Amino acid sequence: MLVIFRWIRNQAHPLLFVLLLISATTQIFRYHFYQHSIYFGQVLGAHRKIDQLRADVKAYFNLKQVNQQLIAENTLLKQQLNWNLTYNSPKRDSAYQDEKTGNLVKYDYIQARVIRNSVQNQNNFIILDRGFKDGIKRHMSVVSPMGIVGVVVESAEHYSLVMSVLNSKFEITPYFYDLKTSQGVISWNGEDPTTVDLEEVNRFVKVKNGMKLFTSNYSLLFPAGIPIGTIISSSSNLKSNFHKIKVKLATDFGQLDVVTVIKNIHQKELDALNNAIPTSNEENNNDRNN
Amino acid sequence: MIEITRYILSALLLAIVQTFILQEVNIAWWIKPMPYVMLFLSIPISVNKYGILIGAFFFGMTIDALGGSMGMHTAACVSVVYIKYHIDNYFLDENSMQLQGLSSIHEDYKGWQWYYVYVFSIALIHHLIFFTFDYFRWSALFTILWVSIASACVSVFFIQIFRILMSKR
Numbered sequence: 001m002l003v004i005f006r007w008i009r010n011q012a013h014p015l016l017f018v019l020l021l022i023s024a025t026t027q028i029f030r031y032h033f034y035q036h037s038i039y040f041g042q043v044l045g046a047h048r049k050i051d052q053l054r055a056d057v058k059a060y061f062n063l064k065q066v067n068q069q070l071i072a073e074n075t076l077l078k079q080q081l082n083w084n085l086t087y088n089s090p091k092r093d094s095a096y097q098d099e100k101t102g103n104l105v106k107y108d109y110i111q112a113r114v115i116r117n118s119v120q121n122q123n124n125f126i127i128l129d130r131g132f133k134d135g136i137k138r139h140m141s142v143v144s145p146m147g148i149v150g151v152v153v154e155s156a157e158h159y160s161l162v163m164s165v166l167n168s169k170f171e172i173t174p175y176f177y178d179l180k181t182s183q184g185v186i187s188w189n190g191e192d193p194t195t196v197d198l199e200e201v202n203r204f205v206k207v208k209n210g211m212k213l214f215t216s217n218y219s220l221l222f223p224a225g226i227p228i229g230t231i232i233s234s235s236s237n238l239k240s241n242f243h244k245i246k247v248k249l250a251t252d253f254g255q256l257d258v259v260t261v262i263k264n265i266h267q268k269e270l271d272a273l274n275n276a277i278p279t280s281n282e283e284n285n286n287d288r289n290n
Numbered sequence: 291m292i293e294i295t296r297y298i299l300s301a302l303l304l305a306i307v308q309t310f311i312l313q314e315v316n317i318a319w320w321i322k323p324m325p326y327v328m329l330f331l332s333i334p335i336s337v338n339k340y341g342i343l344i345g346a347f348f349f350g351m352t353i354d355a356l357g358g359s360m361g362m363h364t365a366a367c368v369s370v371v372y373i374k375y376h377i378d379n380y381f382l383d384e385n386s387m388q389l390q391g392l393s394s395i396h397e398d399y400k401g402w403q404w405y406y407v408y409v410f411s412i413a414l415i416h417h418l419i420f421f422t423f424d425y426f427r428w429s430a431l432f433t434i435l436w437v438s439i440a441s442a443c444v445s446v447f448f449i450q451i452f453r454i455l456m457s458k459r
Binding site: 012013014016017020021023024025026027028030031050051053054057058061116119120121122190191192193194254255 | 309310311314315316319322339340343344347350354356358360361362364365368369372375423424425426427430433
């Protein structure tokens with residue numbers, strides 16, 4: 001016993017270091033990677049004031065970019081309006097008529113500000129200063145004036161949590177404007193926050209650097225035609241059937257400030273149809289019953 | 291007592307500069323400077339080794355609480371203080387420093403080349419530990435190395451700026 005005490009007394013400095021390091025690493029593993037989604041409630045309560053202050057400081061540093069973004073956003077909104085008008089036939093009685101303008105529209109746009117953003121983690125999340133009181137619900141898409149940003153995964157009363165494109169769980173199929181085709185899956189590898197990987201594109205597809213990628217009309221979350229990014233490098237070899245493509249994101253996640261949350265007016269119809277798709281197990285059961 | 295208050299105040303100032311300015315200004319994705327390491331460099335080497343370890347823990351926690359990074363800065367601060375204690379024991383001679391009238395590391399001790407190598411090494415160790423916890427996977431080994439070296443260089447630059455500002459005052 002005495003030997004143990006003597007040993008502890010001699011090794012007090014390394015032991016204190018190990019104790020403090022364990023305490024710190026416990027915090028990292030407990031909170032860091034998914035802290036926003038798991039402890040969303042606490043984040044809103046405890047960090048709200050600090051977040052606001054941080055957002056204000058950040059807004060001051062980004063005023064010039066914000067002005068440019070707003071101008072670009074106005075242009076984008078005008079384009080979207082035109083696109084909506086031509087897309088919806090006036091004969092379609094299900095089309096939504098905007099009370100103020102009388103235009104037939106398919107999407108509603110909600111402006112929001114980013115109050116917390118990260119780019120350095122493996123799974124990045126964004127917090128917006130709008131919640132379900134402002135009409136924001138799960139699975140709504142979020143875009144910036146530059147391009148896609150992410151998808152709403154949780155909404156509280158006044159704030160909402162967005163899964164960023166810079167999240168290992170985020171995936172989207174792009175539309176190649178030059179090739180008029182939708183192929184492959186875009187995902188982030190967790191390294192450079194300005195580029196993402198595009199995989200599962202058939203190697204016979206003629207991919208070139210500089211090609212623009214947009215959201216496809218197969219996406220249930222994003223409207224078609226929103227910029228994703230530009231191809232900066234592609235390679236293929238005979239061993240694999242697929243290209244290996246790097247895409248530079250249109251959105252600069254380091255400068256994110258004002259974003260638009262897009263609400264599909266027909267989302268309930270889409271969800272109902274999506275739920276009605278039978279899974280393979282159900283089909284098998286039905287076959288057996290018949 | 292006045293000395294301790296001075297160190298606590300400068301720790302708070304460095305924590306605020308780190309979380310509200312340096313963390314928010316995006317220089318490049320591979321440059322994330324953390325010049326608050328200068329606090330550990332400016333504290334006298336004769337200070338109690340347990341006290342500074344606990345102090346570093348709370349200093350790291352302050353930055354984590356303000357920046358929302360939960361434990362990352364704490365782990366890096368505690369580790370760098372522990373490693374620095376052993377480096378100081380091996381490389382620094384406290385008696386000769388006292389003869390020169392120095393309490394902490396300074397250009398006058400062994401020349402500016404030696405000083406910069408020392409400061410850069412401490413900053414690099416701190417950044418390496420931080421980014422190892424940040425990326426936390428083997429495949430990002432070279433990214434961790436590159437980001438740490440680049441960020442440590444920028445941190446040393448900021449440390450010099452802060453030292454110049456403080457010395458003029």
